Amino acid sequence: MELHHFTHTHPLTFFERQNRDNDAENTNCSGCLDPILEESSYGCTQCNYFLHKKCAEVLPPVIQSQTHEHPFTLLCKQISFCCDACGKDGSHSPYVCFSCNLTVHDHCTSLSRTIRIIRHEHLLRHTYFLHESESEWRPCSICHQDLSADRGCYHCPTCDYAAHVHCATRSDIWDGTTRDEEDDMESSEAGLDSIIRIVKEIKLGEDMIAAEIEHFSHEHTLIFSNEGADNKCCDGCGIPISSPFYSCEECDFFLHKTCAELPRNKVFSFHQHTLTLHSDGVFPCRACSIDSNGFSYRCERCSFGLDLRCSSIPDTLIHQAHRHNLFVFFKDDREHKCNGCGALEKNGLQCCECWYFLDFKCATLPLTAMHSYDEHPLKLTFEDDSDPDQLYCDVCEDKRNPYHWFYSCNDCSVTIHPKCVFGKYP
Incomplete structure (x- = not known):
């Protein structure tokens, strides 16, 4: 059986899979470039040109791709090229858009938009x-x-x-x-609807705001506020409350507006399963190793869980403490020294240009915080050139390392360890 294929000038002879004596076993398919091996194929032994049977029957001369507005035309020749769709090199039979001067692999014409x-x-x-x-x-x-x-x-x-x-x-x-974008938007809205129910709305400026909500984590209605709340922490993330937030008038329960509006499900950069929002019990965060009793994102299929702050870290972080981008890595083989606190950790964010490293505890510290020791907002500070005799924490009165981060108030000359702001003496 012969095939007149548009990619070759001579008729191609059909070789059955069972034929172990033909030349196709020792060459590659000119369509997909994979070895022919023992698969059925069409070939021209005169030119040593072979195509898998599946490639000869499905390789169209013109393809309309999802990723490009114009059709791609097959260029059937031995030619070296760099694929404009993926950036990798090719050596044979590319598809070409003559209008835009684009050259792509045949498999790259089927890339998802x-x-x-x-x-x-x-x-x-x-x-x-x-x-x-x-x-x-x-x-x-x-x-x-x-x-x-x-x-x-x-x-x-x-x-x-x-x-x-x-x-x-x-x-x-x-x-x-x-x-597509519409499906993704609908999914996000559905995730929000599943954790809150709006009881009452008000107009704030040009926007409509949910003034009262029912939240899956609390039995009472929560009221919106745009004012301060002294010495109160968010029951979701554990960070001191700042406006806007929701609170319960019947008990001491507070949520940042952003924490109240979290999606029910989300993904984390280095976990293969979807994580679900929970609000019950004390749990160890797998990223920062800190026990938390706030909200968490947990995997229903394994024991993986993250607190809110670690789950919010993007894959690529731009931080004020460093001039280059920082990239998340998880469960590395060796420990790295954190530039924020000096701790040795396997999980964190690292700069690929100069190996600057932050563990999750430091990478998730808020840039400003409130503490009962000082009436002003405290600023996260990354270095200290003060007199060594002045390097003390004003809360615990222990010495501070000049190379470790701390919170400070320039107006009052107050300096506090991050652990004293959020942990041991909140």
């Missing part, structure tokens, strides 16, 4: 160029290796998160399903 990965909270959209990039190269947000701004990648325009195509589509990062 938008995907959701476990490493990022927003949908990623495929793009052929990073038009807003300030330089030709930037680090991939997943592998942290160089990513060309002139080649295709998956990108979040909201956060400027960008990843190689082959990194974003790894099986441990993406489950292979696609989602």
Whole structure:
């Protein structure tokens, strides 16, 4: 049986899978470039040109891709190229958009337009160029290796998160399903509706605000407030309350507005299952190793759980303490010394350019905080060049390390350990 295929000038002869004597076993398919091995194939022995049977029957001359507005046309020739869709090299039979001068692998014509990965909270959209990039190269947000701004990648325009195509589509990062923006918005709204019920709304400026809500974590109605609440902590995240927040008039229960509006389900960068919001019991956070009795995100399928602060850390963090981006890593083989507190930890965020490291405890410290020792907001401070004799914590009166972070009030010359602001003496 012969096939006249548009990719080759000579008729191609059909070789059955059982035929172990043909030349196809020792060559690669000119369509997908995988070895022919013992699969059925079509081939021209004169030119040593072979196609898997499945490739010969499905490789169309023109393809309309989800990721590009124009059709791609198959270019059937031996040619070296760099794929504009994924940034990797190819050697044979690319698809070409002659209008835009794009050249792509045949398998890259089927890339999904938008995907959701476990490493990022927003949908990623495929793009052929990073038009807003300030330089030709930037680090991939997943592998942290160089990513060309002139080649295709998956990108979040909201956060400027960008990843190689082959990194974003790894099986441990993406489950292979696609989602568009409308589906994602509906899912987010459904997640919010499942944890609160709005009892009463009011107009605040130009916005409608939920003035009274019922929250899944508390038996009484919670009232909205935009004023201060002295010496009160959020029952969700454990951080001192700041406006806006919700509180219970019948008991001492407080929630930041952001904590009250958390989604029921979310993903964490380095866990393969969806995490569900819980509000009961004391639990150890798997990221920072601190026991917490506030809200947590836990996996229903295994013992993995995170407190609210650690679950909110993005895959890529921009922190005031450091000039470069910091990237999350989890369960590393060796311990790293935290630049914020000096502790040795395996989990944290690291700079790939200078190896600056923060553990989750320091990376999640709020930039400002309140404490009963001082009437002013305390500012998180990253270095201290004061006289060594003055390096004391005003709450516990123990000495402070000048290279470790602390909270300070410049008006009152107050300095306090972070652990004294939030932990031992809250």
